[in-house]
Amino acid sequence: MPTKRSARAPWSKAMIRSQLEVVSQVRPPSLVLTNATYLNMYVKQWKQANIWIEHDRIVYVGPDLPKTAVETVDVSGKYIVPGYIEPHAHPFQLYNPATLSKYAGERGTTTLVNDNMLLFLQNKEQAFAQLDAMQQLPTSTYWWARLDTQTELDRDSVLVDSERIHDWFNHPDVIMAGELTAWPRTLKGDDEMLQWMLDAETCGLPVEGHFPGASAKTLTKMALMGVHSDHEAMTADEALCRLEHGYTTTLRHSSIRPDLPGLIRGLLDAGLEAFDHVMVTTDGSTPGFYQDGLQDALVKIMIDAGLPPIEAYRIVSLNVARHFGLDHVLGSIAPGRIAHLNILDAIDEPRPTAVIAKGQWIYRDGTSLFPNELVDAALALMPSTDVDIELTPNDLSFSMPVGLDMVNSVIMKLFKISHDTGQDELPREGDESFLMLLDKEGKWRLNTVLKGFANDFGGLVSSYSISGDYLILGKCKQDMLMAFERMKQLGGGIVLVDRGEMIAEIPLPLCGMTSQEPVEQLIVQEERLRSELLARGYKFEDPIYTLLFLASTHLPYVRATPLGIYEVMKKQILFPAILR
Known part of the structure; x- marks a missing residue:
């Protein structure tokens, strides 16, 4: 018998009995919202009701009022919608899961589904x-289970094996498998990967693809292998193709792919009327992109692009909950959720203008009420970094x-070096x-040249990379050592x-990848x-993503990986990393 509350069954028998007593007016609810105009997701209409809440659960929605309540708030003139859900979050993009949950929740995105x-x-x-x-946070956090690491790791790195995969599949907070960046392996006969995909389905976990530029035939084959969704459509035609092939299709609006306005307009122009299998994501954008918000900002974009508001709100709530099989606990304002x-103006x-998460106010009257001590408790469990190599x-x-x-922020091609690289600058x-990729334990290094990053900077060093190793790049070796x-x-x-001067820095003491600072402060640092890199010749969309993805083998055409210079299409090491 299960002993732990899970994503799909959050309440114990004792809790449910207590909730029933509230409905029977044996006990008062903890919070009642009176005179609410709320969006009923199931009939697609704005309705009038009183909403009773007992601790973290909605227990009644209807015309009745309790005899008494711990707290009663009249929301006349306001509009109530379910908390928004981000279906595809990468919570380690300089920020971390706890600080991102706080920042997102205060802006209405009360549920994150995290990488x-x-x-x-x-x-x-x-x-x-x-x-x-x-x-323990008032926001809800769920996770996806990776099937690959997005880079070629050296043999001393963590082993990706069935035991590790299945431990994650069986965790009660894991609700998806993916994103499947190594899908070409399955098409070429990797039965281990295919078995993991089948095992995910057995565990009730939808599998998410990662199929940029995929043809209809590729989408067909991946559907036969059990993939349920994809977020890589870059045009309305690509989104329609995915929908027509039965995929839940997530439209992206991120710091490197801000595509949502064009996608929505294109789908409306194409005559799409059914948006039930559409979701939207910010896809792990860098902090500055979140200055305008998360899912709240995407709802605004969809409405401004011509989508009816009710449809836009369903896309960021009920659609997501249904996709993950959680619509009995998330995604609507109804008893049991x-x-x-x-609360909208x-x-x-x-x-x-006000947010309730798990039954408690986390934002109200322009003030954050998020429990910072719970954020600190989560941060305390993240390992710190000790860089002890010279x-x-x-x-x-x-x-x-x-x-x-560099072709763009994240795509690289091979070129023949013409400069004398034996000089100090x-x-x-x-x-x-x-460009150097240095093993985080100091065992190996990969030294090469990066073209197109910038032309007027001394040294840039980053512990933030997809492999967790150190990136060291620059024009001047002395500045590189100093950085x-x-x-x-x-x-x-x-x-x-x-030129021997510290220009900018972002401390990332947690795993060498994430900051302890609130997202608001991180936005300033980023x-x-x-701005300093742009002033020194960086010409693409997002330098943070450049650093993250230099070693990512799910992107074309060549990458700097822990194994060496790697040609993605041929899966071949062109020049190996060397031992120090």
């Missing part, structure tokens, strides 16, 4: 303790004949920079140095780094 990538690389006990701490409620203004001038030896040439009139030393002092982070 487990950084936790996946930790030992099980340590990772699962962090999941348990997240459940978790009490996530957004106007139907076409989705940023709430970088020496001898490490900065560059003799490789080829390097990586590369010419600033060009756009070639030294590395500062990163060590911070216990992880991103540091920009130029904007400083971004």
Whole structure:
């Protein structure tokens, strides 16, 4: 018999008995919203009712009022919608799951479905303790279970095996498998990956794809293998193709793919009337992109693009809950649902003026009421970084004949190096920079050249990378050494140095990947780094994503990985990393 409350059964018998007593007016509800105009997701209409809440659950929606209540609030003139749900969050994009949950919740996104990538690389006990701490927050947090690491790890790295995969599948907070970036392996006969996909379905977990530019035939094959959804449509035609093939289709609006306005207009122009299998995501955008909000901002975009408001609100609530089989506890305002409620001033203004999460106020009258002590408790369980390796001038030896040439923020192609890389500084009139990927334990290094990043900077060091290793790049070796030393002092982070001067930094002491700071402060730090890099010649959308994805083998065409320079299409190491 299950002993732990799970995503699909959050309440014990004793809790349910207590809730029944509230409905029978044996006990008072903890909160009643009177004279509510609320969106009923099932009839697609705005309705009038009184909403009774007992602790974290909606227990009654209708005309009656209780004899008494612990708290009663008249919401006449307001509009009540369910808390918004982000179906595809990457909660380690400089921020962390706890600080992101707080920031998102205060803006109405009360549920996040999170990538487990950084936790996946930790030992099980340590990772699962962090999941348990997240459940103490008033917001709801669920997770997806990765099937691959998005890069080629060295043989001493964490083992991705069936035991690790199934431990995650069986965790009660895990509600999805994916995102499936290694899908070409399954098409080429990788039966282990296919078995994991089948096992996910057996566990009741939908499998999410990652299919940029996929043809109709590829979508067909992946559907036969058990993939349920995809978020990589870049045009309305691609989104329609996915819908027609039976996929739940997530439309993206992110810092590197801000596509939602065009996608919605294109779907409406194409005559689409059924949006029941559409979701939207910010896809782990960098902090600055969230200045305008999360799902609240996407609802506004959809309404402004011509989508009826009721449809827009369903897309960020009931549609998501149904996709994950959680519509009996999330996604609507009805008896039995978790009490996530957004109180709006106007139907076409989705940023709430007050937010209730699990039955408690977390934002009201312009003031955050989020329990910061619970955020701190979750942060305390995230491992800190201890950078104890030395970088020496001898490490900065560059003799490789080829390097990586940036096509955009995240796509790289191969190029032949023409500059003399034996010198201590590369010419600033060009756009070639030294690039090193250094093992986080100091065992190996990969030295090459990156073309197109920037032309007028000294050194940039980042502990933030998809493999967890250290990225060291720049024009001047002395500045690179200086930036590395500062990163060590911070216990992880991103540091920009130029001509012997510290220009910008983002401390990332948690796993070398995430900050302890509130998202609001992180936005300021990221904007400083971004503006300084733009001033020094960075010409693409998002430098943070460039650093993250340099080693990502789910993107074309060549990558700098822990194994060496890697050609993605041929799955071939062109030049290996070397031992130090």
